[in-house]
Amino acid sequence: xTGKSTGPGANLGFIGLIVAVATIGGFMFGYDSGAIxxxxxxxxxxxxxxEGQLGLTVSALLPGCALGAFLAGRFADxxxxxxxxxxAALLFLISALVSGAAPSAxxxxxxxxxxxxxxxxxxVLSPAYISEVxxxxxxxxxxxxxxxxxxxxxxxxxxxxYWLAGAAGSSLGIFWGGYPAWRWMFWVxxxxxxxxxxxxLLIPESPRFLVSKGRNAEALTVLGKLxxxxxxxxxxxxxxxxxxxxxxxxLADIRKPGGGWRPIVWVGIGLAVFQQLxxxxxxxxxxxxxxxxVGFSEADALKINILSGALSILACLxxxxxxxxxxxxxxxxxxxxxxxxxxATLVWCFAQASIVDGKLALxxxxxxxxxxxxxxxxVFFNMSWGPVMWVMLGEMFPNQMRGSALAVAGAAQWxxxxxxxxxxxxLAANIGLPVTYGFYTLGAALSVIFVLRAVHxxxxxxxxxxxx
Numbered sequence: 308x309t310g311k312s313t314g315p316g317a318n319l320g321f322i323g324l325i326v327a328v329a330t331i332g333g334f335m336f337g338y339d340s341g342a343i344x345x346x347x348x349x350x351x352x353x354x355x356x357x358e359g360q361l362g363l364t365v366s367a368l369l370p371g372c373a374l375g376a377f378l379a380g381r382f383a384d385x386x387x388x389x390x391x392x393x394x395a396a397l398l399f400l401i402s403a404l405v406s407g408a409a410p411s412a413x414x415x416x417x418x419x420x421x422x423x424x425x426x427x428x429x430x431v432l433s434p435a436y437i438s439e440v441x442x443x444x445x446x447x448x449x450x451x452x453x454x455x456x457x458x459x460x461x462x463x464x465x466x467x468x469y470w471l472a473g474a475a476g477s478s479l480g481i482f483w484g485g486y487p488a489w490r491w492m493f494w495v496x497x498x499x500x501x502x503x504x505x506x507x508l509l510i511p512e513s514p515r516f517l518v519s520k521g522r523n524a525e526a527l528t529v530l531g532k533l534x535x536x537x538x539x540x541x542x543x544x545x546x547x548x549x550x551x552x553x554x555x556x557x558l559a560d561i562r563k564p565g566g567g568w569r570p571i572v573w574v575g576i577g578l579a580v581f582q583q584l585x586x587x588x589x590x591x592x593x594x595x596x597x598x599x600x601v602g603f604s605e606a607d608a609l610k611i612n613i614l615s616g617a618l619s620i621l622a623c624l625x626x627x628x629x630x631x632x633x634x635x636x637x638x639x640x641x642x643x644x645x646x647x648x649x650x651a652t653l654v655w656c657f658a659q660a661s662i663v664d665g666k667l668a669l670x671x672x673x674x675x676x677x678x679x680x681x682x683x684x685x686v687f688f689n690m691s692w693g694p695v696m697w698v699m700l701g702e703m704f705p706n707q708m709r710g711s712a713l714a715v716a717g718a719a720q721w722x723x724x725x726x727x728x729x730x731x732x733x734l735a736a737n738i739g740l741p742v743t744y745g746f747y748t749l750g751a752a753l754s755v756i757f758v759l760r761a762v763h764x765x766x767x768x769x770x771x772x773x774x775x
Contacts, residue, residue, distance in 0.1 A: 321532055322441055325510045326449050329436050331458040331503040332392055332429035335399050337460025337586035338499060339426050340368065340588075341730075342492055343419075354412040359733060367480025370724035371423025372430065373718045379428035388436040388513040391428060396507060398425035399500035407486075407493035423721075431717035434701030435706035435709060439513040440533055443769045447630035447698050454621040454694030460499075460615030468492050469613060515706055515770070518546045532622050549706040549771040561715065571774070572712050574761050575700055579720030581757055582696045584750030585646050587688050587722055588730050591603040593762070611678065615685050623690035634766040635695050635756060642691020643754040649684035650748040676744025696720075705773045725749055 328580035343365050350356055350364060371436035375395070382391045400420035434453045441449045475481060475488035482488045514533070517526035523543065561572045629638060636765075657675035660669050669677060702710040734743040765773070 314574060318533055318535070322449070325440050326437055326452055327355040328503075328506040329392070329433045330452050331499065331506060332395065332433035333364070333453040333456035334460040334463070335496075335499055335503055336426050336429045336433075337457035337462075337465045338496055339399065339422050339460075340457075341461035341464035341527075342496055343368070346489040346492050349487055349492075350412070350415070351365055352491075353487075354695035356412060357462035360412065361732060363729060364412050364416050364419070366444045366626055366725055367419040368426065369721055370726060372427035372721035373423075373725065375424030376429025376717030376721050377427075377714045378424070378469060379432050380710045380712075380717055381433055382716060383435070383713075384519070384710035387516050388432055388460040389507060389510060390438070390512075391653070392432050393434070393504060393507050395425040395428035395432070396500055396504035398422065398428075399503065400497055403493055403496035403500055406496075407490040413769045427717060427721055430697070430720070431700070431713045434697040435713055436513055438698075438701035438770065439509075439515045440529075442534070443767055445631060447635065447766060448627045448633045448697040450701055451623065451627045451630050453697055454689065455620060455627070458616060458619040458623055458689060458693070462613060462620065463499075464492075464496075465616050467495050469610070471495075485646075513655035514543075515709075518543065519550055519706075523547070529543070545769070545771040547704065561711050568709070568715075571704060572708075574714060574763075575703060575712055575716035576719045577761060578696045578699055579716045581750065582692045583720060583723035583727050584747070585688065585692065585754065586727060586731075586747030586750065587685075587693070588728050588742065589747070615682055618682055618686050618696075619693070621690040622686040623694055626690045626694045628730045629690075630695065630698065634764050635699055636762050636764045638691045638695050639758045639762060640755065642687050642695075643751055643758055645685055645687030645691075645750060646751040647755065649680045650744055650751055652680040653684070654741050654744045654748055656680065660740065692704060699762075699765060702768075702770060703773060706770060 347361060347365065352503070354360075354364075357645065358363060375398075379391050380395075392441055398421055402418045402425065404416055405418040406422065409418055434450050437450050437453065438446055471482060471491050482491050511529045511532070514524070514526040514529045517523070517529065526546070527539055527543050530542050533539070534542060549631060561568050563569050626638060656673050659673045683736040700713060731743065734746075
């Protein structure tokens with residue numbers, strides 16, 4: 308199971324089923340994150356929100372994501388990867404129903420917080436679970452499928468929002484049952500959430516978790532189904548050797564003997580935070596608002612969101628084709644360079660804006676350049692930092708500390724996401740889009756240095772060989 312082979316006994320059909328089910332968590336991650344995009348006029352109208360209140364309501368998902376990512380990483384070491392993903396699926400279902408029915412902004416924010424806990428759990432556990440049940444030679448490709456599903460979820464949310472708004476006349480228009488379309492934009496999330504829960508019943512627990520709990524016979528059975536009987540025995544021995552025999556995995560494992568966190572944990576945190584400092588979720592969460600601000604209609608803005616989603620999926624497919632061939636680090640590096648250039652272009656474009664009838668407007672040619680630059684930026688992100696960050700977080704940590712390190716890095720990722728997303732409406736309104744996007748450009752430029760100096764290649768390395 309090293310080198311270029313996936314192993315002669317590898318059951319690729321069974322592995323494919325497991326990956327397909329686990330990545331529904333990624334779809335829910337994307338759908339729940341993107342569903343808010345398109346509901347914002349409804350939220351303003353229904354609850355009388357100011358821009359600052361809207362930013363906090365929209366971003367209420369994100370503190371929940373940080374908490375969910377942290378707790379899921381820890382709970383996964385106690386209850387198992389699959390069990391915690393099932394808990395997340397139930398949270399997705401309940402929060403979708405409550406969000407659509409929310410009688411006030413406070414209830415909606417609470418529901419979104421718990422939806423965030425589910426998103427955070429899925430964000431760290433789906434790639435970790437995939438990395439623990441797949442051969443090293445194709446692990447990057449299969450783990451990258453998580454990002455394809457995240458973008459598919461976002462695009463699915465954009466399509467559903469566009470269709471609902473069109474059917475009702477606008478997001479404020481009345482749809483089925485006498486309820487406005489923006490409420491249905493939340494309710495339709497319940498369908499993939501239910502599918503996620505049911506299909507999780509079809510897949511096994513992670514063999515790495517089973518070994519950590521001393522359930523070696525069960526682990527051997529799962530490994531046999533995955534890789535064949537002979538390879539399973541060898542792999543079981545390797546997993547046993549990689550785990551500390553004197554205690555179960557715990558947060559203490561991420562600390563150095565002399566105090567402080569291990570360097571690999573800080574690299575994971577850096578990867579997680581830089582993925583957000585480039586401003587990608589401003590496009591995902593505020594895309595419709597942003598493009599209306601530069602002169603597009605609501606319908607056109609929603610169409611641009613769909614275009615961005617489609618381009619993102621194509622970019623993720625390119626990443627899948629390259630991640631196990633050229634490696635993780637080169638993709639991160641080229642992505643950082645490409646995002647720096649395209650974000651700088653957007654800074655220049657927004658500097659040409661003027662106020663017309665109280666609204667921000669770009670000159671015709673400049674607006675086109677901004678649209679192209681934004682979509683090229685999305686391509687660079689989704690062929691690099693989008694999938695590769697999650698691939699690396701799922702595989703870069705040794706078995707003994709994987710759950711705990713994921714808890715810390717995942718929480719850092721979502722806290723950075725919250726800081727960027729919640730600050731955008733205020734920054735755009737008070738200091739302007741050029742300076743705001745200048746911050747994201749700086750983040751992308753600094754990520755080039757970070758990749759060159761701190762990131763080490765993990766392509767083709769077995770999980771049991773990862774060093775802390």
